[in-house]
Amino acid sequence: MKDEVQSPEERSATLKGMGCSRKRVEDVRFTQGRGNYVDDIKLDGMLTGDFVRSPYAHARVLSIDTEAALAVPGVLAVLTAKDLEPLGLHWMPTLAGDKQMVLADGKVLFQGQEVAYVVATDRYAAADGVAAVEVDYEDLPVVTDPFKAMDPDAPVLREDLAGQTEGAHGPRRHHNHIFTWEQGDKAATEAVLAEADVVAEEMVYYHRTHPMPLETCGCVASMDKVTGKLTLWGTFQAPHAVRTVASLISGIAEHNIRVISPDIGGGFGNKVGVYPGYVCSIVASIVTGKPVKWVESRMDNLMSTAFARDYWMQGKIAATKEGRITGLWCHTTADHGGFDACADPTKFPAGFMNICTGSYDIPVAYLAVDGVYTNKAPGGVAYRCSFRVTEAAYFIERMIEVLAIKLNMDAAELRRINFIRKEQFPYQSALGWEYDSGDYHTAWEKALNAVGYDGLRREQAERLEAFKRGETRKLIGIGLTHFTEIVGAGPVKNCDILGLGMFDSCEIRIHPTGSAIARLGTISQGQGHATTFAQIIASEIGIPADDITLEEGDTDTAPYGLGTYGSRSTPVAGAATAMAARKIRAKAQMIAAYLLEVHDDDVEFDVDRFVVKGAPERFKTMKEIAFASYNQAIPGVEPGLEAVSYYDPPNMTYPFGAYICVMEIDVDTGEHAVRSFYALDDCGTRINPMIIEGQVHGGATEGYAIAMGQEIAYDEMGNHKTATLMDFFVPTAWETPHYTTDFTVTPSPHHPIGAKGVGESPNVGSVPCFSNAVHDAFRPFGLVQSHMPHDHWRIWKIAEDLGLHV
Amino acid sequence: MSKMHIKFRLNGQEVEGLAEPRMLLIHFLRENLKVTGPHIGCETSHCGACTVDMGGKSVKSCTVFACQADGAEITTIEGLTNPDGTLGVLQEMFREHHGLQCGFCTPGMITRAHRLLQENPTPTEEEVRFGISGNLCRCTGYQNIVKAILAAAEQLNSHKEAAE
Numbered sequence: 005m006k007d008e009v010q011s012p013e014e015r016s017a018t019l020k021g022m023g024c025s026r027k028r029v030e031d032v033r034f035t036q037g038r039g040n041y042v043d044d045i046k047l048d049g050m051l052t053g054d055f056v057r058s059p060y061a062h063a064r065v066l067s068i069d070t071e072a073a074l075a076v077p078g079v080l081a082v083l084t085a086k087d088l089e090p091l092g093l094h095w096m097p098t099l100a101g102d103k104q105m106v107l108a109d110g111k112v113l114f115q116g117q118e119v120a121y122v123v124a125t126d127r128y129a130a131a132d133g134v135a136a137v138e139v140d141y142e143d144l145p146v147v148t149d150p151f152k153a154m155d156p157d158a159p160v161l162r163e164d165l166a167g168q169t170e171g172a173h174g175p176r177r178h179h180n181h182i183f184t185w186e187q188g189d190k191a192a193t194e195a196v197l198a199e200a201d202v203v204a205e206e207m208v209y210y211h212r213t214h215p216m217p218l219e220t221c222g223c224v225a226s227m228d229k230v231t232g233k234l235t236l237w238g239t240f241q242a243p244h245a246v247r248t249v250a251s252l253i254s255g256i257a258e259h260n261i262r263v264i265s266p267d268i269g270g271g272f273g274n275k276v277g278v279y280p281g282y283v284c285s286i287v288a289s290i291v292t293g294k295p296v297k298w299v300e301s302r303m304d305n306l307m308s309t310a311f312a313r314d315y316w317m318q319g320k321i322a323a324t325k326e327g328r329i330t331g332l333w334c335h336t337t338a339d340h341g342g343f344d345a346c347a348d349p350t351k352f353p354a355g356f357m358n359i360c361t362g363s364y365d366i367p368v369a370y371l372a373v374d375g376v377y378t379n380k381a382p383g384g385v386a387y388r389c390s391f392r393v394t395e396a397a398y399f400i401e402r403m404i405e406v407l408a409i410k411l412n413m414d415a416a417e418l419r420r421i422n423f424i425r426k427e428q429f430p431y432q433s434a435l436g437w438e439y440d441s442g443d444y445h446t447a448w449e450k451a452l453n454a455v456g457y458d459g460l461r462r463e464q465a466e467r468l469e470a471f472k473r474g475e476t477r478k479l480i481g482i483g484l485t486h487f488t489e490i491v492g493a494g495p496v497k498n499c500d501i502l503g504l505g506m507f508d509s510c511e512i513r514i515h516p517t518g519s520a521i522a523r524l525g526t527i528s529q530g531q532g533h534a535t536t537f538a539q540i541i542a543s544e545i546g547i548p549a550d551d552i553t554l555e556e557g558d559t560d561t562a563p564y565g566l567g568t569y570g571s572r573s574t575p576v577a578g579a580a581t582a583m584a585a586r587k588i589r590a591k592a593q594m595i596a597a598y599l600l601e602v603h604d605d606d607v608e609f610d611v612d613r614f615v616v617k618g619a620p621e622r623f624k625t626m627k628e629i630a631f632a633s634y635n636q637a638i639p640g641v642e643p644g645l646e647a648v649s650y651y652d653p654p655n656m657t658y659p660f661g662a663y664i665c666v667m668e669i670d671v672d673t674g675e676h677a678v679r680s681f682y683a684l685d686d687c688g689t690r691i692n693p694m695i696i697e698g699q700v701h702g703g704a705t706e707g708y709a710i711a712m713g714q715e716i717a718y719d720e721m722g723n724h725k726t727a728t729l730m731d732f733f734v735p736t737a738w739e740t741p742h743y744t745t746d747f748t749v750t751p752s753p754h755h756p757i758g759a760k761g762v763g764e765s766p767n768v769g770s771v772p773c774f775s776n777a778v779h780d781a782f783r784p785f786g787l788v789q790s791h792m793p794h795d796h797w798r799i800w801k802i803a804e805d806l807g808l809h810v
Numbered sequence: 811m812s813k814m815h816i817k818f819r820l821n822g823q824e825v826e827g828l829a830e831p832r833m834l835l836i837h838f839l840r841e842n843l844k845v846t847g848p849h850i851g852c853e854t855s856h857c858g859a860c861t862v863d864m865g866g867k868s869v870k871s872c873t874v875f876a877c878q879a880d881g882a883e884i885t886t887i888e889g890l891t892n893p894d895g896t897l898g899v900l901q902e903m904f905r906e907h908h909g910l911q912c913g914f915c916t917p918g919m920i921t922r923a924h925r926l927l928q929e930n931p932t933p934t935e936e937e938v939r940f941g942i943s944g945n946l947c948r949c950t951g952y953q954n955i956v957k958a959i960l961a962a963a964e965q966l967n968s969h970k971e972a973a974e
Binding site: 031032041272694699703736 | 841846887888897908912916953955
């Protein structure tokens with residue numbers, strides 16, 4: 005037999021299991037335009053929904069006249085809050101314990117807010133209907149500055165909360181205050197600050213931006229009046245949670261709701277939340293008895309669904325004069341917009357901002373976050389990060405640089421002497437996390453050597469001298485970052501969303517002929533789950549990855565799970581996949597032993613088979629075992645070969661990385677050129693290196709955009725200034741830098757296969773890296789802190805303010 | 811609104827239909843003809859997800875009226891698969907070099923790359939980057955897309971040489 009002459013290595017290679025750069029199975033469809041995204045769904049008689057949106061950031065809605073709109077050919081219905089009120093659906097719960105208007109209920113709180121929902125036969129008729137709805141507004145004073153929002157006489161934004169001194173996350177002390185969240189030891193931290201050799205203090209602002217997946221948010225709702233079953237297709241990063249939430253708010257029994265996430269054109273956190281469009285489409289389908297599609301325009305997307313960041317982080321960092329950090333203090337003012345619609349685990353209203361001690365051994369720390377309402381869009385989602393980790397990483401990586409300036413030290417050396425040492429793991433951080441594993445010094449040395457750090461510093465110094473002599477107008481900036489993430493939410497004991505524990509799941513069915521189907525509670529949005537999860541199964545049970553179908557996103561068929569965001573798919577669902585596979589392997593072992601007529605303990609797993617210990621010529625392949633499981637009566641063993649695992653992780657995972665960027669900056673034009681970008685990621689066990697590298701390229705490019713130009717900006721009247729791609733910076737191939745990727749491997753000790761997750765690391769790590777490069781270029785001239793995004797004008801302004809244009 | 815009769819060649823086949831004068835080509839393709847390869851990402855001609863090949867040029871079908879396509883020769887991503895159903899060279903190279911993730915920009919990107927390689931069969935990396943700068947991708951950071959297009963150019967040229 006051919007089998008017998010193949011070495012275990014050859015058999016292993018055939019499986020295309022973990023560690024190989026398996027080509028993606030998804031691509032055969034996608035490269036031919038055969039994806040199936042929500043806007044590709046077309047059902048008989050399907051209608052289109054579109055919103056009338058508020059032109060004001062803060063106004064009372066005096067009246068809504070729908071008569072002219074209803075007279076537009078093709079318009080079938082116009083929904084307003086009055087229509088939704090009898091159903092109790094004019095407001096909906098947010099993921100953050102607040103509530104949000106589905107349609108304007110007496111007032112509007114941000115420009116672009118949903119006011120009325122027009123249902124028509126096609127998109128053109130719907131647009132005509134939207135234009136014909138007449139709304140009378142009375143404008144109210146606008147507040148877009150979160151600090152001014154907390155003035156005693158600031159306009160009252162949320163009149164519905166009048167008199168409520170207790171919010172979802174504790175006491176509210178002002179009419180525009182949402183919550184205060186405190187972590188760590190305030191008194192001890194302040195005592196350290198008072199006695200420290202050196203204290204550096206700075207305000208670090210991480211501006212408002214937006215995930216902007218290329219596909220906007222949307223859904224198709226179809227209520228079958230005969231069966232009473234609602235089917236909801238949509239761009240949902242958490243389809244099962246959407247089903248539960250839809251059931252809770254609509255009153256439709258959960259078994260009568262089927263939620264399907266088809267192919268999703270990128271998510272990045274934008275598609276975690278529940279939006280008015282979903283609610284209105286469901287209602288419209290019930291009212292009209294027809295399927296209703298709603299898909300955002302790009303402007304709708306940038307104006308109304310899920311911004312990210314907008315954290316004002318006041319920091320103090322204490323150190324000895326030798327540079328040993330002794331304490332960290334942070335007060336954050338978080339601008340949440342008109343409704344608190346953050347997507348964070350319930351007990352963490354500021355997400356995992358308390359990972360802000362970063363990669364450093366900081367003995368004492370204190371963090372307070374105040375959430376504030378303003379006249380801006382709601383959201384505060386985790387844009388390619390695990391719940392405010394990117395804000396935390398930006399904060400600590402800026403504070404390290406600020407401290408280095410104060411100490412007159414090299415920032416690479418300052419990091420090195422403060423890293424948590426390898427032997428300190430598992431490490432208990434001052435703000436309450438137990439870091440599972442890490443080897444920061446090894447990664448850091450590897451990174452510095454790879455880029456030739458000392459040589460770069462010499463070149464930078466020579467350039468500076470040439471600049472001073474008037475021989476060049478370009479400076480060099482070297483951006484450094486060592487980040488630590490916290491991903492894989494998470495243990496059910498402390499992580500839930502709306503009461504739903506954040507476990508995840510995988511079900512595997514082995515078919516009689518030895519191929520398989522696996523279904524998970526997660527949903528890919530480009531991460532390549534159909535490729536990588538099959539690799540885990542291939543390695544665990546010895547069935548070729550090419551023989552395994554992988555499905556996600558249909559709540560009628562997939563096991564319950566909390567979805568894909570916060571880099572949780574591999575840490576949680578990946579673990580569930582390995583555990584389900586191991587259940588199958590355990591049963592297969594019993595079957596193999598029976599077939600080989602030996603005791604269970606006398607066979608062992610060998611790549612794709614069970615062999616009799618000491619007699620490798622006696623074996624049963626997984627294919628043979630699968631067939632036997634369905635066709636042979638085995639005493640004491642149920643027929644079939646299936647397993648399901650619901651995995652509740654014991655801890656988060658803590659991927660980390662070392663990034664170094666070299667940037668040339670033109671002092672006169674403010675233009676920059678990224679000369680090199682080196683990204684070393686340690687995501688534990690690597691399942692598919694090709695996909696990891698792709699994730700790093702993409703995440704770093706998003707980080708590049710955020711750091712160097714992308715923002716959601718408002719004027720003082722609350723007008724949205726960046727609502728199209730003309731103004732909202734998304735880099736093209738022309739601007740995007742070239743990346744060099746690298747890695748170390750420090751497996752997670754508690755994850756079944758040691759994997760940690762990687763999708764978000766590059767966004768978390770690259771933003772401070774690019775920003776630090778800009779700051780570093782101007783460090784010799786006294787620049788300490790300048791807020792992102794570092795677009796050409798802002799960089800020019802730095803040079804201007806430093807007197808470099810004289 | 812009265813409708814116009816529109817007729818053009820799409821991926822080698824005659825197609826026709828009725829559309830209001832204001833109807834955009836992308837909507838006509840996707841909603842009337844059910845050709846859903848080209849996508850809608852912005853509606854302001856910035857993102858390029860809706861790129862199709864019209865009369866030998868890359869156009870963004872969100873900024874072309876359907877009636878302007880009357881009589882034209884149009885190719886979409888659906889027309890770039892080999893007649894035997896296998897992946898075309900560009901499609902294969904995008905897969906080989908991991909030039910796509912979520913797949914949403916991919917049809918527009920490949921359709922643009924197809925035209926780029928007609929315009930310039932031997933582009934440099936810089937020319938590829940400039941040549942696809944009308945098409946946005948949020949997932950890949952472009953590095954592997956560029957690699958895929960350069961690899962496709964090389965393959966197409968070696969096929970051509972072999973044929974000569």
